[in-house]
Amino acid sequence: DTEVTQTPKHLVMGMTNKKSLKCEQHMGHRAMYWYKQKAKKPPELMFVYSYEKLSINESVPSRFSPECPNSSLLNLHLHALQPEDSALYLCASSHGPPRGDLYEKLFFGSGTQLSVL
Amino acid sequence: GENVEQHPSTLSVQEGDSAVIKCTYSDSASNYFPWYKQELGKGPQLIIDIRSNVGEKKDQRIAVTLNKTAKHFSLHITETQPEDSAVYFCAASMGDSSYKLIFGSGTRLLVRP
Numbered sequence: 515d516t517e518v519t520q521t522p523k524h525l526v527m528g529m530t531n532k533k534s535l536k537c538e539q540h541m542g543h544r545a546m547y548w549y550k551q552k553a554k555k556p557p558e559l560m561f562v563y564s565y566e567k568l569s570i571n572e573s574v575p576s577r578f579s580p581e582c583p584n585s586s587l588l589n590l591h592l593h594a595l596q597p598e599d600s601a602l603y604l605c606a607s608s609h610g611p612p613r614g615d616l617y618e619k620l621f622f623g624s625g626t627q628l629s630v631l
Numbered sequence: 632g633e634n635v636e637q638h639p640s641t642l643s644v645q646e647g648d649s650a651v652i653k654c655t656y657s658d659s660a661s662n663y664f665p666w667y668k669q670e671l672g673k674g675p676q677l678i679i680d681i682r683s684n685v686g687e688k689k690d691q692r693i694a695v696t697l698n699k700t701a702k703h704f705s706l707h708i709t710e711t712q713p714e715d716s717a718v719y720f721c722a723a724s725m726g727d728s729s730y731k732l733i734f735g736s737g738t739r740l741l742v743r744p
Binding site: 518559606612621624625 | 665667672673674675676677680720722724729730731732734735736737
């Protein structure tokens, strides 16, 4: 199994709603990531979990709240989002954190297309 | 700050021709350079990568070359097929062994049948 699975594939929410994005991998990877991708732009890193602990928060607004319940699952909780938060949200995983000069391959899921009305 | 420039932004080739996409990076400590293919409605898919101790790597119709001195790397696709049509992103690792990849701005490749 070499897949990163994300649900839902599409999500429409109002600015007062609370919703969650889910990500799952069964490759035994110990690092998991959330990226945000606007149309016609490259992915932008949001959060990194390594061994189920938050390692990186790229100064993401608190209306985005990540959670890593176990080594296979990653959630992104959304609350009071703005229309400009509409984007493709990508989950990714890698075998582990970078080890010295050895950067680990990064595998992406298909993403959740989020629209905030 | 660290930057990866990618050219061209769009590329149209006839089926069977070769396609070349070029990237230049700024961080001399970068040591890992992946290439991703993203089809419409899908996430980026790793298609090939190269590390700084290697100058060239091939996988069937795809090859990547790296020139560390000039700080640039290129993706070469031979015998292009319509299913190669997609957006391609290059990336370079941050030199501080962090988790971050710096992505190029992307190249939209169209292979005309």
